[in-house]
Amino acid sequence: MLTFDNVGMRYGTGPEVLRDVSFHLAPGSFHFLTGASGAGKTTLLRLMYLAQKPTRGTFSLFGRDVVTLARAERPDLRRRIGVVFQDFRLLDHLTALENVALPLRIAGHSSAEIDAHVAELLSWVGLKQQVNARPAQLSGGQQQRVAIARAVIARPDLLLADEPTGNVDDRIAVRLLHLFEEMNKVGTTIVFATHNQQLISRFPHPVLHVEQGEVHLLPPGSNPFGAEMSGATP
Numbered sequence: 001m002l003t004f005d006n007v008g009m010r011y012g013t014g015p016e017v018l019r020d021v022s023f024h025l026a027p028g029s030f031h032f033l034t035g036a037s038g039a040g041k042t043t044l045l046r047l048m049y050l051a052q053k054p055t056r057g058t059f060s061l062f063g064r065d066v067v068t069l070a071r072a073e074r075p076d077l078r079r080r081i082g083v084v085f086q087d088f089r090l091l092d093h094l095t096a097l098e099n100v101a102l103p104l105r106i107a108g109h110s111s112a113e114i115d116a117h118v119a120e121l122l123s124w125v126g127l128k129q130q131v132n133a134r135p136a137q138l139s140g141g142q143q144q145r146v147a148i149a150r151a152v153i154a155r156p157d158l159l160l161a162d163e164p165t166g167n168v169d170d171r172i173a174v175r176l177l178h179l180f181e182e183m184n185k186v187g188t189t190i191v192f193a194t195h196n197q198q199l200i201s202r203f204p205h206p207v208l209h210v211e212q213g214e215v216h217l218l219p220p221g222s223n224p225f226g227a228e229m230s231g232a233t234p
């Protein structure tokens with residue numbers, strides 16, 4: 001599904017923010033992604049969703065070598081990836097329903113099919129009353145749930161989520177985690193960046209831990225932040 005081999009990444013002429021990163025994500029796997037603020041999690045996700053090329057090393061995705069991939073071939077791979085951005089990136093002039101429907105419209109589904117499917121998913125994430133609201137009328141946690149619904153609606157092969165439960169309470173965080181689990185069961189490979197140790201302890205998935213530019217694979221239930229951070233809020 002995805003393989004990094006000795007990948008390094010720097011912004012401009014700055015220092016390497018990721019170095020010697022080597023790991024493999026098997027199809028259908030689920031990994032948490034952790035690390036202190038500024039450790040490089042978002043940079044790692046940016047590489048995975050092809051917003052950035054590594055400055056060294058090799059990286060393959062869906063069996064394709066990303067480093068030598070022609071720019072014109074990138075959209076095809078990108079369409080197979082769902083992303084929940086830390087800053088949501090919803091379209092302000094569209095309603096919640098229209099934002100979530102976008103990937104299905106692009107994929108050419110019929111309006112009737114889209115409306116029923118999107119309304120059901122929004123209801124599932126607790127936004128039944130907000131389907132016609134625009135992002136400015138929604139709280140941060142509600143916007144985050146719209147962003148999650150938009151990322152999962154088209155059932156991507158790879159789902160990358162950057163702190164997707166950072167703005168919701170623990171009850172909703174667990175509910176959203178169950179949504180990711182359901183997707184994972186039907187085949188979506190998931191990388192879920194979080195600072196929430198309670199989620200990492202509760203759901204048995206291995207952890208990619210970014211520390212000083214290096215990525216370490218830790219077993220399920222690990223507490224990479226140490227005991228003093230246990231139970232930290234998302």
Ligand SMILES: Nc1ncnc2c1ncn2[C@@H]1O[C@H](COP(=O)(O)OP(=O)(O)OP(=O)(O)O)[C@@H](O)[C@H]1O
Nearest residue numbers: 011014017035036037038039040041042043044210
């Ligand atoms: N566009 C950029 N230009 C230059 N440096 C950057 C850029 N984006 C990130 N960095 C630097 O790269 C390092 C890693 O940043 P990154 O955003 O990947 O960390 P993070 O682990 O996602 O942090 P957080 O948990 O706070 O979101 C930081 O030192 C940051 O200052």
